[in-house]
Amino acid sequence: MRPGAIVAFAGWAVSAALGVRPAGAQPFAYVSNEWANEITVIDVATKTAVATIPVGKRPRGLGLSPDGRHLYAALGSEDAIAIVDTAARKVMGRIPAGSDPEMFALSPDGSRIYASNEDANRASAIDVRARRVIASVTVGTEPEGVAVSPDGKWIYVTSESTHTVSIIRNRPFKVATTLLVGSRPRETAFTPDGSRAYVTAEIGSTISVIDVQKKAVIGTIKLEREGARPKGIVVHPNGKRAYVSTGSGNEVAVIDTEANRVLSYIPVGRRPWGLALTRDGRLLFTANGVSEDVSIIDTETGQVVATVGAGKGAWGVVVGR
Amino acid sequence: MENARRGERLETQVCGLSRRDFMFGGLAAALPANRAGRADLRIGLLLPPGPLGPSILRGAKLGITEADSLARMFGKRIDLALPPVAGPEHMARVASRLIKDGVSVLVSGGDERAAEALLEVTREGKALFLNVGSASDRLRTELCDRHMFHLHASVQMHVGAAGFWLIEEKRLRRWAVLSESDEVQRAVVAFAKARGATIEEGARAVSGATDWRPTLERLRAAKPEALWIGLRAETVPGFLQQYGRAGLAGELVGIMPDAIGAPKLERAARSGVWPVMWHHTLEKYSARDLNNRYRRRFGVGLDGASWSAWAALKLVGEAMLRAGTTPEALLEYLESDPPFDGHKGRPLTFRKGDHQLRQPMYLAQATKAAPGKSGPSGIEVIAEVPRGDLDAILLPPKDGGCRIA
Numbered sequence: 001m002r003p004g005a006i007v008a009f010a011g012w013a014v015s016a017a018l019g020v021r022p023a024g025a026q027p028f029a030y031v032s033n034e035w036a037n038e039i040t041v042i043d044v045a046t047k048t049a050v051a052t053i054p055v056g057k058r059p060r061g062l063g064l065s066p067d068g069r070h071l072y073a074a075l076g077s078e079d080a081i082a083i084v085d086t087a088a089r090k091v092m093g094r095i096p097a098g099s100d101p102e103m104f105a106l107s108p109d110g111s112r113i114y115a116s117n118e119d120a121n122r123a124s125a126i127d128v129r130a131r132r133v134i135a136s137v138t139v140g141t142e143p144e145g146v147a148v149s150p151d152g153k154w155i156y157v158t159s160e161s162t163h164t165v166s167i168i169r170n171r172p173f174k175v176a177t178t179l180l181v182g183s184r185p186r187e188t189a190f191t192p193d194g195s196r197a198y199v200t201a202e203i204g205s206t207i208s209v210i211d212v213q214k215k216a217v218i219g220t221i222k223l224e225r226e227g228a229r230p231k232g233i234v235v236h237p238n239g240k241r242a243y244v245s246t247g248s249g250n251e252v253a254v255i256d257t258e259a260n261r262v263l264s265y266i267p268v269g270r271r272p273w274g275l276a277l278t279r280d281g282r283l284l285f286t287a288n289g290v291s292e293d294v295s296i297i298d299t300e301t302g303q304v305v306a307t308v309g310a311g312k313g314a315w316g317v318v319v320g321r
Numbered sequence: 322m323e324n325a326r327r328g329e330r331l332e333t334q335v336c337g338l339s340r341r342d343f344m345f346g347g348l349a350a351a352l353p354a355n356r357a358g359r360a361d362l363r364i365g366l367l368l369p370p371g372p373l374g375p376s377i378l379r380g381a382k383l384g385i386t387e388a389d390s391l392a393r394m395f396g397k398r399i400d401l402a403l404p405p406v407a408g409p410e411h412m413a414r415v416a417s418r419l420i421k422d423g424v425s426v427l428v429s430g431g432d433e434r435a436a437e438a439l440l441e442v443t444r445e446g447k448a449l450f451l452n453v454g455s456a457s458d459r460l461r462t463e464l465c466d467r468h469m470f471h472l473h474a475s476v477q478m479h480v481g482a483a484g485f486w487l488i489e490e491k492r493l494r495r496w497a498v499l500s501e502s503d504e505v506q507r508a509v510v511a512f513a514k515a516r517g518a519t520i521e522e523g524a525r526a527v528s529g530a531t532d533w534r535p536t537l538e539r540l541r542a543a544k545p546e547a548l549w550i551g552l553r554a555e556t557v558p559g560f561l562q563q564y565g566r567a568g569l570a571g572e573l574v575g576i577m578p579d580a581i582g583a584p585k586l587e588r589a590a591r592s593g594v595w596p597v598m599w600h601h602t603l604e605k606y607s608a609r610d611l612n613n614r615y616r617r618r619f620g621v622g623l624d625g626a627s628w629s630a631w632a633a634l635k636l637v638g639e640a641m642l643r644a645g646t647t648p649e650a651l652l653e654y655l656e657s658d659p660p661f662d663g664h665k666g667r668p669l670t671f672r673k674g675d676h677q678l679r680q681p682m683y684l685a686q687a688t689k690a691a692p693g694k695s696g697p698s699g700i701e702v703i704a705e706v707p708r709g710d711l712d713a714i715l716l717p718p719k720d721g722g723c724r725i726a
Contacts, residue, residue, distance in 0.1 A: 118610065141387060142610050160607060162391045178394045180642055183662045203662040
C-alpha cells in the first residue's frame with residue numbers, strides 16, 4: 001500500500017470512529033458523471049444540485065456504505081474504486097479494483113465490495129478495510145452488473161456477452177450455478193424479502209424473473225416498446241413495483257412484480273441508465289446520460305416532479321438515508 | 322489467461338486436430354465416430370481458398386471458443402469441423418460427408434459459386450446453412466432457401482448503407498456509377514430508383530482498364546453529386562490516382578463487399594467513403610470489448626469477414642442452448658426473430674423474406690494525413706448507418722425472387 005493511501009485510510013477510520021455526520025440534515029443523492037469525472041450532489045428535499053465532487057477519471061458504478069458516510073465510485077480509467085467522505089465531500093482514498101471497473105455492490109454490512117472485472121471475466125470479493133481482493137472466481141464473458149441478496153448470502157453477476165447470470169455463494173466465494181437469461185444482461189435487483197431477483201437484458205429487451213431459492217428463471221417480461229434497452233433496475237421497498245430504465249427508450253418502465261407485467265412507461269430525460277429510490281420509495285431518481293440531468297419521479301403519481309442538471313455523461317445514482 | 326489457455330486447448334479438442342493441422346486444414350472430412358458422439362452440436366466450416374479465408378478462419382475460431390465456453394457452462398459441447406476444401410467444386414462432396422458424420426450446421430466461407438454448390442446438399446440433408454463469405458444478391462433472391470441464413474451483408478446492403486447516407490445525411494441525389502460488377506451496378510440503380518435519386522451516368526468499366534481519361538471526361542460532363550465505384554481491389558488505386566488528378570468534384574463512394582475486411586481495403590481506399598460491416602476501431606456499444614478479445618487472441622484487428630464468421634458460430638451456440646440441437650429446432654428458432662447481440666448496440670434479426678441478418682453498417686474513409694507526412698495514415702469510421710430502422714438500408718425482396726414464406 002502506498003504511504004498516501006495509508007494516510008487516507010487512517011483519516012477515513014478516524015472520521016468513522018468520530019461519527020461525523022453527512023453535511024445537511026436531509027438525505028442526498030449522488031450522481032456519477034462519466035465524462036466530467038465528478039459526482040453531482042443533489043439535496044433530496046429541495047431537489048436541487050448543491051455540490052460537485054471531483055472524484056477521478058470515468059466514474060460510473062456507485063455504492064454507499066450502510067451508514068451513508070462513505071460513497072464508493074468505480075473509476076474506469078484509474079482501475080480503482082474511489083472512497084468519498086460524504087460529510088467532507090472529498091475523496092479520502094482508493095481501492096485497487098482491477099482493469100476498468102464499471103459496477104460493484106456492497107455487502108449489507110458494508111465490509112465487502114463485490115466487483116466484476118470485465119477484461120478478465122472474473123468477479124472478485126474485496127475486503128473494504130484491508131483494501132485488497134480476498135477471493136475471485138471465473139464468471140461469463142464481459143461481466144457487468146453485480147448485486148447482493150438482502151441477506152448477503154448470494155452475489156449475482158451478469159455477463160453481457162454470454163447472456164448469463166452467475167450466482168455466487170458468499171462464503172466460500174464460489175459459483176453455485178449459472179443461469180441463461182435475456183440477451184446482454186446488465187443489472188439485477190432483489191425484492192426486499194429476497195425471494196425474487198429481476199435481471200434486465202439490454203438487447204433482448206426483457207427482464208428475467210428469478211426464483212432465488214430455486215435458482216431458476218421462472219418468468220420473462222418483454223418490454224414491447226420501440227427502442228427500449230433495459231439497463232438499470234430497482235425494486236420498491238414495498239416489493240410490489242420494479243422500475244427499469246430503458247436507455248435509448250428515454251423512459252422508465254414500471255413493473256407489477258406480482259403479475260410480472262409492465263404497468264406503464266414514464267417519459268424521463270435522454271438515455272436513463274442509473275436508478276435509485278429514496279428509503280421510503282416515494283421518489284425515484286434516474287441518471288440521464290445524454291440530456292446530462294436527473295429526472296425525479298413521484299412513484300405514487302408516476303410523474304416527473306423535478307429535473308436537476310447533472311454533468312456530462314450522467315451514469316449512476318445512489319440515494320443516502 | 323486461464324480463459325485464453327482454455328480456449329486454445331478447446332480449439333484443439335473440438336477440431337480434433339493439432340494446431341498445425343487446424344491452421345492448414347488437415348482434418349479429414351469424416352471425423353471419428355466416438356468424437357461425433359460426444360458433442361451436442363456439430364458445426365462444419367467449409368472454407369475454400371479465397372482472399373477472405375484467413376479472416377473468416379480467425380472469426381470462426383473466436384466464435385467456436387466463445388460458443389463452446391458458453392455451452393460448457395450448461396454441460397453441453399459444440400464441435401467445429403474444418404475439412405480441407407480444394408475449391409467450390411468440392412463443397413458439395415465435403416458437405417455430404419460432414420452431414421453423414423452428424424454435422425447439422427454448415428458455415429460457408431466461400432463465394433456465390435461455393436454457396437450455390439452447398440444448397441442442394443443442405444436441402445437434402447436438412448442441415449442449416451450459414452453464409453459468412455458471400456455478399457451475392459443472387460443468393461438472397463433467386464437462389465434463396467429456407468435453410469440458408471446470411472450473416473454477411475449483401476451487396477445491396479452495402480449500397481443501401483452508402484446510399485442512405487448520401488440521401489439522408491449529405492442530401493446528394495444525383496449519382497453516377499462506374500463498376501466492373503453488374504451486381505454493384507444493379508444495386509445502385511435499384512436503390513436510386515427506390516429512394517428518389519437519379520443516375521446521371523452509368524458506365525460498365527472494362528476489367529483491367531488502366532486509362533480512365535475517357536470515363537473521367539464523361540463524368541466531368543455529367544457533373545454528378547456523387548460517384549459510385551464498384552471496381553476490383555487491384556483496379557481501385559490506379560483509378561483513384563487518375564480521379565484525383567482530374568480534380569472532379571463530388572462525393573466518391575466505393576463498394577467492395579467481398580474484399581471488405583481484407584487488408585486490400587486499407588490499401589486501396591485512399592479516398593472516398595466505403596461501407597463496411599465492422600471495423601477494428603469501433604468502440605461504442607461494447608464493440609471495444611469484442612475488438613479487444615479478438616486482438617488479444619490474434620494480434621490483428623477484427624474485420625467484417627471475421628465478424629460475420631464469429632457471429633455465425635456465436636449465434637448457433639446460443640440457439641442450441643435456447644432451442645435445442647436438431648436442425649429443425651434451430652431453424653424454427655432463427656425464424657422466430659431472436660434478438661442477436663452482435664456488439665452493434667441493438668438487436669439483430671433475420672429478415673423473413675430472405676434470411677438476411679439486419680444489421681447497422683459503418684462508413685469508413687481514409688484518415689487525413691498527419692501534418693508533415695504524406696499519404697493516409699489509416700481508415701476511420703465516420704458514420705453508423707442507419708441510426709434508426711434497420712430496414713432503411715434494405716430493399717424489399719423482388720417479386721419472383723426469394724420465396725421464403
